[in-house]
Amino acid sequence: MDFAYTPEQESLRQEVRAFIEENVSPEVRQEIEELGIRHRGPKVREMYRKLGERGWVGISWPKEYGGQDGSRIDQYIVEEEFARAGITVGGAGSGAPAILAAGTEEQKKYFLPGLIKGEISFALGFTEPQAGADLASLQCRAVRDGDDYVINGQKMFTTAAHYASHIYLMARTDPEAPKHRGISIFLFPMDTPGITVRPLWTIQNDPPAPSGTTYGDARTNEVFFEDVRIPASCLLGDENMGWYVGAMGLNLDRVGASRYLISVKRDEDIVNYVKENQLGDYAVAEDPSVRDRIAELWIEAQVCRLMTMRSMSLVEQGGNFTYEGSAEKVFAPEHGVRTTETISQILGPYAQLLNGSEDAIEEGVFAHNLMGSFQSGINHGSTQVMRDQIARRGLGMPRG
């Protein structure tokens, strides 16, 4: 057991901080505020280009595909420092782990360097109106036609669809097979003819949430596929094996710095806020009930951190996840909810004030978080589904 970073890792962290200080200028920040982190303007693109030059994206991926053959822990350190600066670098939800596990040589050579350079990003086309937790019952169809597949159907809550370059789509290729055995994964450009993206607006961003708000996006989407024709080379892994191909990447996509920070950033925020502020005559930080509750949440946050470290350690040891990724995905989001709701009871009526309101605390960030915190326990596998997986895969309990 070793609970410390190596001196090399500590100095990497310092380098990353120095880079952020130097390159994430007020102008870059302003561009992020205006366009969002994902719609990259020229200044943000330049920053990502320099970041790519340092070799800090996809550190743990193989060199031949643009990575560094480095450690997952190094990658985590880079992700953590950038996530704290409000910038997403690689990491969770990238789709890369599944491509590495199941992609053809051609796919790896095309997608991985593109992901590293920031030229490629994926919208995850999983959920459908009638297939959420029961994802394997999805109905979006892909039919083989000569050298092509033709896609028809609908996806829902496809959050990145309006800015991603590509979609990572799960579609049914064999409607006769048992539901888990008739699914395939396809990777193709979002500008392929026949795709329509319609916005769905979330409750978290009216008025617009301030920077530093965690959890939800302002916008997600529904995506319609109408006779979308793609070459058969877009298939990832074998036909009808998509459920299992997806599972290879999923645990790795669930762990990482940004997901961890989403759940614990608020703990730091509330401690720092009550240390530096009173509410009128009320010295919040001296209230024994508040102190007890804050300490309790802080301990939970440490457990979130250690569970993330455990996942990193498992990857580094080359081990397999049985339930550890799911454990992290239960504990951290539920902790985030407890913290967010506790903050509302610490700050009282001030915690209801939204961005732009008179007397809003920190631009209303706590109010906006309240509307979104539960959401991290729903997306990417709900905490209920995760508990099912812990029980069945981790503890060998039978299906009902």
Next chain:
Amino acid sequence: MDVLPNEEEQMVKNLAREFLEAECPPRLAREMEKDDLGYPPELWQKMADLGWLGISLPEEHGGQGLPLTYLGIIMEELGRAIAPVPLHSTAMAALAVAEAGSAEQQRQLLPRVSRGDLILTWAFTEQTPRFRPETIHAEAVPDGDDFILTGTKMFVDNFNVAEQCLVACRTAPAAADGDTAAANPGAGLSLLLVDTASRGVSHTPLTTLAKDKQSKVFFDGVRVPQANLVGPRHQGWPIIQRMLDRGTALLCAQMVGAARKDAEMGIDYAKNRAAFGRPIAAFQSIQHICADMILWVDGGQLLTYEALWKMDQGLPASVEVSQAKAFCNDKCEAVVRSSQVIHGGMGFMMEFDLHLWFRRVTAWTMRLGTSFEHRAKIAQSLLDQPGRVRLGMDQIPVG
């Protein structure tokens, strides 16, 4: 950064588990609840022969000189087996002697501990059950080459079989430092090794939830040689704090081991118990309880080993210790209670073994600091010092 056990640590853990599964069935824990000694000397001797008793004691005094994380692994496995042995109290006192004792004390005591022919304990709590220096009123007054010790100690573990007891006492009144006394209530405390057979020592056994051996101990003008002072006179508080921190983290390891075994018994029971025509393990309401039990034990385990590891590195660790104990108090209790619930009426039956774990883990939540006490320490370190906090960066302990 690798929070998982390495090969060597895993090997020690596996060996300990195999040994205890063979040598320490639950029947033994049950028998020892009614035994006068409260521990089986044969098992104790075998543990000594395996090198467990001195695993983290210095090599020059017959120990193995391994980090505390290894002793933690042993304590975790002892907890799993609910082994009725006096290692926790012995290790707490022996490690304090190894840290702060004189060369002579170390030479006299530590090899005997490793060999298995010296059981030790420690005494801190008096009437006020809080781990604060101002609760200490037991007094040791110099008299020639001796101290005369007077006071009463509560909840002294294994006192009935301990040959020596490390007693926290006052050698100078808290007010001795004049104006600084209020700011420094730890001043004036000392640690004395007291032979439990000394004239003036007596004890009353307490009847506890865990049916373990705890005593109320009376020191009535007990003559203790000044050479038995462990560490500097009047300046025992930092040594006591480190002793309590180590003991608390090791107790957490024991709680985690016991709670995990208890959870596993609940899970196994659910797989075998049928209701409505299927095993109850097939019901999601049961599955989700079981998933939570494992999450909670895992969390406690990670916090515990981080605390032990930090102590091994010589880093400040009392915040980490408090994190581990507060979490284990709440969550290990939730685990064993949940397992009782899964077992239904069976878990309530004296003849069924589950309660052996339930009662012990429950009792251990009250030992060495309640959740409130430990969270108060964490809150101090978070809120009462200048500067912004960041997770994963060291919190500096206060007090």
